Amino acid sequence: MVLQARAEHSYKCASFVTVVRPCENAAMSKLILIDGSSYLYRAFHALPPLTNAQGEPTGALFGVVNMLRSALAARPEYLVFVSDASGPTFRHQQYPQYKAQRPPMPDDLRAQIQPMLDIVAALGVPILRIAGVEADDVIGTLALQAHAHDIEVIISTGDKDLAQLVRPGISLVNTMTQTTMDDAAVMAKFGVRPDQIIDFLSLTGDTSDNIPGVPKCGPKTAAKWLAEYQSLDGVIAHAGDIKGKIGESLREALPGLALSRQLVTIKTDVPLDGVVTSFVLGQPDRDRLHALYTRYDFKQGLRELDGDVAMPAAAETASAPASPSPASAPVKVQYSLVTRPETLQTWLDKARTASLLAIDTETTGLDSMQAELVGISLAVAPGEACYIPLAHVDPQTPADGLQLGLEPEAGRPPEQLPMQEVLDQLRPLLENPELAKLGQHAKYDMNILSRYGIRLQGLRHDSMLESYIWNATATRHDMDSLARLYLGHDTVKFEDVVGKGAKQKLFSQIDLDTASRYASEDADITLRLHQALWPKLESEPALRKVYDEIEMPLVPVLAGIEQQGVLIDVEELRRQSSELGKRILELQAKAHAEAGHAFNLDSPKQLQAVLFDELGLDAKLKTPKGQPSTNEEALEAIADSHPLPRLILDYRGLAKLRSTYTEKLPQMVNPHTGRVHTSYHQGAVATGRLSSSDPNLQNIPVRTREGRRIRKAFIAPDGWRIMAADYSQIELRIMAHLSADPGLLAAFKAGEDVHRATAAEVFGVPVEAVSSDQRRAAKAINFGLMYGMSAFGLARQLGVGQREAADYMSAYFARYPAVRDFMDRTRQDAQRDGYVQTLFGRRLYLPNIKARQQGLRAGAERAAVNAPMQGTAADIIKRAMIKVAAWLQGRDDARMIMQVHDELVFEVRADAIEAVQAAVVEAMSQAAQLEVPLVVDVGIGANWDEAH
DNA sequence: GTGGGCCCGTAC
DNA sequence: GACGTACGGGCCCACG
Known part of the structure; x- marks a missing residue:
């Protein structure tokens, strides 16, 4: 086999002519070997499928470039970017099936290879691609060569197979997960020493590379054997x-293991002698970089070029995905503080004529039903924003607002325009539906303003929801996260303004200049x-439709529900609390007696010691962290061998009700x-x-009789009733619709009890x-x-054998074959597209759908099946809420007060009652046109319990 | 004191 | 390892 080393064609050979010899203190010098191929793959699967303005894919590119920037930030003496070359390698010759199962590289990924190499070369980073040799083998060879010269080696990779190279002086780093791996970390991760990794991989095999290994032998087994017999030969x-x-x-x-070992062993003797020290960073080609960064919308990179700053530290290189906005010049910022009538007039004019007005309120707290308005900020164009302080106080005022009376010299509040006058002037703008407004989490501001007599109308956009619809899982959708991700901008943090802990101030206590900088920036x-x-959403009509027709119209509906609130019978809850308290004490005393001593029943740790150490009961289950579990299932399993587990179960049930519900809900009643x-x-x-949340009204108990009593405390005012309307089996109906399974469709169309109908089919008996x-x-x-459950899970759920559960499932799929097809199709779609979607086009990205780690991928597949x-x-009930709210508009005899996923609750x-019930059922059942009817059940009563 | 991980349990 | 999506209470430990 002929191995030929050559520099990548686009690489200007600066580093090859400058040969640097290790000097006296060579032990201190460092080589970073960058596994370019692994990062490209990882980034491709991990990041959303971003594109630049021309529609060229860029997601993986950004991942790679960011990784590279953090490598440069470590300022190594030597570094090289190693990448796979195309074409077969020696492994294919040894084993024709090598990687035969791999799907061809997606076009969107292939298209990013050349741009990646162009950028790497323009940065001045040496590139090494060797025909017929995989990147791993080049890295292995270079690593050992450098190691022999006492150069510290850091391999930057996303591929854990390289762990076999780890030893003192050679470590791995993964900049995407921010993890490093040395000897100890390898031990912790795999349970074997680095020098056993080859044997470990030989045993476990690798399905993605089609390396067989030992079937049924996973990491646990392999580690166990190697612990016992040291090596593959020993095994x-x-x-x-x-x-x-x-x-x-x-x-x-056994016969195949020698080959497996050969295949997983990274070569360390590729002929490359003498080149290690030639890999030094060259001069970046600034013009080329500028052109490339511009083309791929890499703003952070452009800023660095323009600002002539050195590569920032790794922590600062947050990824900045493509934004189609071509203007990448820094925004000129002009924030103004409005404290004079003339300035206010100027801004009112600007606001009136702006095509879109960004608005943000500053308040004294997070609870929009209690916080007090402190100021309002507006933005009319990028960088052009103002802050109108309304209720700032002297900064010395204590945070609790109490005046002790000892200091008559309480400071004077700073000069501000009178709140009521400002609000009266703003009102015509804010309530004009023709003037388009924009907010970030605008529901909050709506609620605040509403309490100050302003009904915000014309809310056209919400950046939080734009981000949520664009990619629900890429990031949290708070402004700081979004600014960092989509603008590459670090915002002033609220905490930095008001402080934290005991020294935390209210926003009203912040001096006006600081407040103005912060608040204006928020609107800006x-x-x-x-x-x-917005350009991203506009380019995807389905997403835009979900945003325009579902999420945005829902905002005022939710604001209305929140403001309306729910009436709670506090006395009823207090009675229940005290009764629960008595029973809890009794159970506690009995439990202590059974244990022979007092202990904290709320502490899983102490409980575990009592049950399993002191009483010697059988620990049948483990928690995810490997502790003996004391959860319900585990206690149920040992309830026959000792009285204590049953006491604990009873105690837990009551303690949960008391602490989470009967004690908590009365505290949540708004005093106003x-x-x-x-x-x-x-x-x-x-x-x-x-x-x-605060409180969570979507997990109020209903399943047990004890728990259900809580719902008696959710009441209607005198002369009113609670009406609860819920969709019957909505997710199963959707499954019937999406799968178009004839059997399932028929059962729903006939109005049958679907579980009974399923049972008849699966068990082959008549429905009766x-x-x-x-x-x-x-x-x-x-x-x-619907949750992607396996036969194992079903068996556990039903308490039957796994075999029996598997039989049920195959019987099910034999009767409802289209359901299986639908699920297979969904998984395939997820694989192909990286996301799945709902009937209305809402998307859910599943970054783990291609993960190599089985557990992660299996989890993503279950999520993929469930999400549609x-x-x-969720889409359907949101549409229903919008319709119902429109119908309720202007009526004073009914209000929507809660949503619990498939249920809407009203005060009527x-x-x-008759009119509202008819309208609600109509709106809910017509919220979508499916192949099966959407059935809505309605209950009415004096409280939520009776309404079921 | 507080922040966060863990365990557990409630809902759909 | 094995059932999807959440929120929240109590414990307990690390941290300042």
Whole structure:
């Protein structure tokens, strides 16, 4: 085999002519070997599929360039970018099936290789690609050569196979996950020493490279064997001693293991002698870099070029994905503080004539139903923003607002325009639906303004929701995160302005100049985020539609629900609390008696010691961290062998109800309104659902009789009723629709009890003859399927054997074959596109869908199957909420007060029940046109419990 | 004191 | 390892 080393063609040979010899203190010098291929793959799968303005894919490119920048920040004496060359390698010759299972490289990835090499070369970084040799082998060879010269070697890679090279003086770093790997880390990660990694990989094999290894032998088994027999040869020598199925599997695999070992061994003797020290950083080609950065919208890089700054430290190189906005020049910033009537007039004029007005409120807290308005900021163009302080106080005023009376010289508040006058002048603008507004999490500002008598209208955009719809999982959607990601901009942090801990101030105590800088920036950045995100959404009609027709119209609806709040019977909860308290004390005393001493029943750690160490009970389950579990399932399993587990179970049930619900809810009653106002989060759930917090009203108990009593405390005012309307089996109906399975469609169209119908099919009995156990099993299958559950999980759920569960599932799929097709198709779509979507086009990206780690990938596949159903259900109820809210507009006899994923709850005046019920059922059942009817069940009562 | 990880449990 | 999506309480430890 002929190996020919050559420099990549586009690389200008500066580094090859400048040969630097290791000097006296060579032990201190450092070589960074960059595994370019692994990063390109990793970044491609990990990052959203970004494109530049021309539609060229750039996602992986950014990952690689960012990684490179952090390598440069370490200022190594030597570095080289190693990349695979195309064409077969010696491994293919040894083993024709090598990597035969790999799908061809996606076009979007292939298209990024040349740009990547161009940028690397323009940065002055030496590139090494050698025909017929994989990057791993080049890296292995260079690493050992450098090591022999006492040069510290850092291999920058996303590929853990390279762990076999680790030893003192050679370590791995993965800049995408911010992890480094030395001897100890290899030991911790794999459970074997670095010098055993080759044997380890030979045993486990590698499905993505089509290296067989020992079937059924995973990392755990391999590590166990190697701990016992030290090496692969040791394992082979003792193959006869290993018992069971896995032993047979090993003995069958023996003939192939030598080949496996050859394939996984990274070569360290590729002929490259003498080149290690020639890899030094050359001069960057600034013109070329400028052209490349511009073409691929790499703003951070451009800024560095323009600003003539050195490569920043790794921590500062946050990835800045492509933004189609061509203007990359720094924005000229002019913020003004409005404290005089003339200035206010100027800004009112600007605001009136702006095509889009960004608005942000500053307040004294996070609770939009209690916080006080402190000021308002506006932005009319990038960099052009103002802050209007309204309720700032003297900075010396104590945070709790109490005046002790000892200091009559309380400072005077800074000069500000009178709040009421400013609000009156702003009102016509803010309430004019024709003037388009923009916010970041504008629901909050809506709620605040509403409490000051301003009904914000004409809300056209919300940058938080733009980001959420563009990619729900790429980032959190708070302004700081978004500014960093989409603008490459570090915002002033709220905490830096107000301080934290005991010294934290209210925003009203911040001096006006500081406040103005912070608040104006908020409005300004909101506007700039919109300019970065909106072109992206516009370019994807389906996403734009979800944003325009679902998320944005929902904002005022949710604001209305939050402001309305729910009436709580505090006395009822107090009664329940005290009753629970008595029973909890009794159970606690009994539990202590059984244990023989007092201990904290709330402490899983102490409980575990009592149960498993002192009483010697069997620990049947482990927590994810390997501790003996004391969860419900684990306690249930040992409840027959000792009285204590049952006592704990009973205690837990009651303690949960008391601490989370009966004690907490009364504390959440707003003193001004006398009601409980939850917050609904529109950007929190990947699938498109809402979530609720402070308090969470979406997990109020209902399943047990004890828990259900809590719902009696959710009441209607005198003369009013609670009406609860919920979708019947909405996710299963969506599964029927999306899969178009004839059997499932027929069951729903006929209005059958779907679990009963499923049971009849699966167990082959007439519908009338289905037993309650059979129905229960069918229900578990139906639900489990939507969560991607395996036979193992079903078995556990039902308490039957795994074999039996598997039989149920195959019977199910035999009867409903289109369901299996649909799920397979969904997984394929996820593989191909990197995302799945709902019926209405909402997307969920699944970065882990191509992960090599089985667990991660399997998790992503389950999420992929679940998301279209859960997400479509979320879309449907959101559409229904918008319709219902439109119908309720202007009525004073009914209000929407809660959403619980598939249920809407209303307060309805007794005389309006019939009309409201008809309208709600109509809106909900017509919120989507599916192949099956959307059935809505309605209940009415004096409280939420009775309304079910 | 507080922030965060862990364990556990509630909902759909 | 094995069921998707959330929020939250109590414990407990690290940190300042």
